[in-house]
Amino acid sequence: MSDRMKGVASLACCAALLLMLLGCEEQKEEAKGTLAKAPFGKTAEGTAVDLYTLTNAHGLEAKITNYGGIVVSLKVPDRNGRLDDVVLGFDQLDDYLKGHPYFGALVGRYGNRIAKGKFMLNGKAYTLATNNGPNALHGGLKGFDKAVWQAKEAEGKDGPALELTYASKDGEEGYPGNLTAKVVYTLTSKDELRVDYAATTDQDTVVNLTQHSYFNLAGAGSQDILEHRMMLNAEKFTPVDSTLIPTGELRGVKGTPFDFTSPTAIGARISQDEEQIRFGKGYDHNFVLKGAGGSLELAARVTEPTTGRIMEVYTTEPGVQFYAGNFLDGTNIGKGGKVYKFRYGFCLEAQHFPDSPNQPAFPSTVLKPGQKYKQTTVYRFSAK
Numbered sequence: 001m002s003d004r005m006k007g008v009a010s011l012a013c014c015a016a017l018l019l020m021l022l023g024c025e026e027q028k029e030e031a032k033g034t035l036a037k038a039p040f041g042k043t044a045e046g047t048a049v050d051l052y053t054l055t056n057a058h059g060l061e062a063k064i065t066n067y068g069g070i071v072v073s074l075k076v077p078d079r080n081g082r083l084d085d086v087v088l089g090f091d092q093l094d095d096y097l098k099g100h101p102y103f104g105a106l107v108g109r110y111g112n113r114i115a116k117g118k119f120m121l122n123g124k125a126y127t128l129a130t131n132n133g134p135n136a137l138h139g140g141l142k143g144f145d146k147a148v149w150q151a152k153e154a155e156g157k158d159g160p161a162l163e164l165t166y167a168s169k170d171g172e173e174g175y176p177g178n179l180t181a182k183v184v185y186t187l188t189s190k191d192e193l194r195v196d197y198a199a200t201t202d203q204d205t206v207v208n209l210t211q212h213s214y215f216n217l218a219g220a221g222s223q224d225i226l227e228h229r230m231m232l233n234a235e236k237f238t239p240v241d242s243t244l245i246p247t248g249e250l251r252g253v254k255g256t257p258f259d260f261t262s263p264t265a266i267g268a269r270i271s272q273d274e275e276q277i278r279f280g281k282g283y284d285h286n287f288v289l290k291g292a293g294g295s296l297e298l299a300a301r302v303t304e305p306t307t308g309r310i311m312e313v314y315t316t317e318p319g320v321q322f323y324a325g326n327f328l329d330g331t332n333i334g335k336g337g338k339v340y341k342f343r344y345g346f347c348l349e350a351q352h353f354p355d356s357p358n359q360p361a362f363p364s365t366v367l368k369p370g371q372k373y374k375q376t377t378v379y380r381f382s383a384k
């Protein structure tokens with residue numbers, strides 16, 4: 001080969017290498033997905049809020065607003081690759097502002113119920129608003145689900161990520177201590193919606209953060225969720241009184257309508273004549289997860305037979321509230337004008353047990369200055 005030819009060959013080699021490297025970069029970019037921001041309207045106080053669109057490498061898409069940290073829509077493929085929105089919600093911010101049953105929201109400072117809105121901490125009595133019969137529910141009259149969170153794009157480990165921060169003041173909704181809560185939503189390249197929570201306080205307080213998405217794997221607003229098959233990784237649940245406050249007992253699920261240790265249709269036993277089912281008007285109960293050790297463990301696997309969609313829930317939390325949408329009654333008109341009727345969505349709210357501040361035998365929800373509250377919950381989607 002002449003020198004000139006050698007020169008040309010090595011130049012070609014370099015060019016090929018460069019192209020390959022560029023290709024890799026592109027692939028990396030693709031694996032990261034994208035995050036876009038658009039205005040979503042203004043709250044009653046005139047605060048502007050945004051709607052963020054997270055798209056992963058496979059085209060899964062989550063729309064999340066910094067109003068209440070609400071997951072507004074979540075599009076995942078069925079067994080034929082057809083994307084459909086699998087969470088209940090509204091097209092417009094105004095519909096969220098009018099009030100709704102926590103569709104897609106981040107719930108805090110204390111998710112679930114506290115009996116009679118009262119608890120003692122370090123010998124001091126605290127009183128919360130009673131907004132659910134005689135009890136306090138989901139953080140009060142203006143819980144974290146109605147707060148405007150500070151939003152910024154985060155360095156996602158494995159996909160586009162949105163970081164939301166909310167500073168809850170000492171005394172807000174009756175809770176002690178200035179609490180800073182940070183939640184990162186990531187739409188990963190493993191087709192997961194990952195939720196990482198963290199919080200710190202400057203005074204002893206109680207914290208129980210959760211996510212309140214209503215899922216329907218057949219598509220939001222298409223039908224009820226009774227044919228979904230569900231496995232819960234729980235051998236016990238916390239039975240409740242007629243106001244849905246745990247009695248303190250951890251009851252075995254074996255031989256009861258609460259046994260989801262093997263995949264069972266949600267609707268198979270939901271109308272059984274059983275006291276706990278009567279109290280919940282169906283399922284509205286906290287299950288004691290087998291993992292519960294602070295590491296990420298499988299909590300639930302739900303499959304939808306007509307579309308083949310599968311959702312797995314992994315969490316670091318000791319419990320999950322399984323709520324079968326028993327209070328949905330068709331008064332909420334959702335996205336695209338679809339009517340959300342009785343049991344058109346189900347929630348799997350990974351959390352500490354309800355009423356923990358009044359139940360010394362339950363895992364503690366107390367957070368002290370210098371400690372860091374952490375929880376991670378992952379919703380993984382696939383189809384078969």
Ligand code: GLA
Binds near residue numbers: 284321327349
């Ligand atoms: C939680 C509760 C339910 C109900 C819903 C919202 O899941 O456990 O009883 O209040 O929130 O409607």
